[in-house]
Amino acid sequence: MNPYQQKRTWKYSLLAFAVVIASGSLFYTSYLVRNIAQSERTRAQVWALSMKQITSSDDADFLSYVIAVRDSSTVPAIIVNEQGDMKFTRGLDSTKTFIKMDPQELKLKKQTYDLDYFKGELQYMKEQHEPIRIKMLGDNLLVYYKDSDLLRQLKIFPYVQLSVIAIFLMVAYTAFSSSRRSEQNQVWVGLAKETAHQLGTPISSLMAWIVLIKDKFNAEDDPLMAEMENDVKRLEIVADRFSKIGSKPKLETHSVYEVVKDFVDYFKVRVSDKISFELTGNRRLIAGLNIPLFDWVLENLLKNAVNAIEGTGSIKVNISGSRAKKQVFIDVTDTGKGIPRSKFETVFQPGYTTRKRGWGLGLSLTKRIINNYHNGQIMVRDSEVGKGTTFRIVLKSLNNDTKTTS
Structure with a gap:
């Protein structure tokens, strides 16, 4: 299992654990709610029976006990007869009444007539x-x-609790991920610039040696x-690429066809003769490009295409555009082993590779160069296994x- 898949597995495991905790919390709270609801219904029944006893008992001591029981109930309730007329209320707004009274009496009792309430x-x-249901004073009443x-x-x-926890976790995860990505970016930028610096001296020496060999052996x-x-x-271009990582590259106007053609001509003589190359499309399309970085994109795509072809095959690069969307399309098609549809997004993740010795960084860097530096997009347009x-x-x-054109 590659590092990316392992990381994704851990994320899913933590998510599943969080779901279990949330489900347990909801289940336990639901259990408490059911018990309290049953308890409140019991209190409402006791209150209803106490009202009945108040109207039917002559025992003063027992009556005072029943009134105490009635008044201890905190459950809001309304008693109505079978016709729906309200007879008594409990635990509602004490400043309102449903009985139409004299305005002066309402004022003295600091109440208002509010039947709608x-x-x-x-x-x-x-x-x-x-x-x-209770029967009181010869009338059937409903509580x-x-x-x-x-x-x-x-x-x-x-x-509310789960929402607050979820918001906190999202904020914490976002902050943690952002901090971690920032640290990783700083490490990669430092490593890339140091690599460019280290390559500079031997590249300069190699260029000087080539000039000396040409002069000594008349090999111009x-x-x-x-x-x-x-x-x-x-090699000099590669070093220049690494030196540009971490800084905003300058984009210059270039013919897309000519830039692609120059790199394909360089690349195809360095791979097997069993793989053929074809470049087609619109020659007049212009876009803003940083050639060292864009060549890196083409190199990664063409290398992946070559690695995907087992034996004989072909690689076709087609350049087209859309007038309506003001976009340029560069399609790189190979006759290799293909990519499962479920992996269309995964292939651009760091660490994903199908090769034993691969680092899984090529397409990840490619996407970053296109998205972040060229303000474009890269995707798997189509693929079929085999x-x-x-x-x-x-x-x-x-x-x-x-x-x-499409």
Whole structure:
């Protein structure tokens, strides 16, 4: 298992553990809510029975005990008859009344007549619980009640708690990931610049040795010396690439076709003759490019294409554009072993590789160069296992005569 897959496995494991904790918390809270709800219904029943006893008992001591029991109930309730007329309320707003009274009497009692308030509360109680039926003073009455404030708060508490925890974890994870990425970037930038610095001296020496060999052996026109010189220049470009990491590169206007053609011509003579190369497309498209970094992108894509081809095959590079979207498309197609659809995004993650000796950084760097430095996009446009893959680079077009082709 590569490091990226291992990291993803740990993330999924932690997520599953968090889900288990959240589920356990919700289950336990639900258990408490059910028990408290049952307890409140029991208290409502006791309160209803106490009201019945108050109206039917003549025993003063027993009556005072029953009144104490009734008044100890904290469950909000309304008693109505079978016709729906309200007879008594408990635990509701004491500044309101449902009985139409004399204005002066209402003022003395510091109350207001608000029948709509009690109707609303009654409807809410009907929706919450089934009524408790009692018979009092020869009349069949219905006792409606609603959950207490404590029970309502307890019902929503786990969701509030989980939301706060989730927000905290997201903020903490984002901050931690950002800090870790920043540290990793600083390490990679330092390593890249140090590599460029270390390569500078031997590259300069190699260039000087080539000049001396040409003069000593009169080999100015020797094709082997020309190829050696091209390779040394390529090393110089590689060192220049590493020196640019961590800083914003300068983009210059170039013909996309010509830049791609120059690199393909250099690259194809350094791979097996069993692999053929074909470059097609619009020659007039212009885009902002940093050639050393863009060549690095092409090198990674072409190397991956070559590695994907087992034996004989072909690599085709096609350049097209969209006038409407003002974009340039560069499609690199190979006849290699292909990529499963489930891996279309994974291939750009650091550490992902199908080769035993690979580091899995090529496509990750490629995506970074295109997205961050060229303000473009790169994706797996199409792939079929056993038939081949097409990678697409999308860049912003800088000309107005872009032909619309797919």
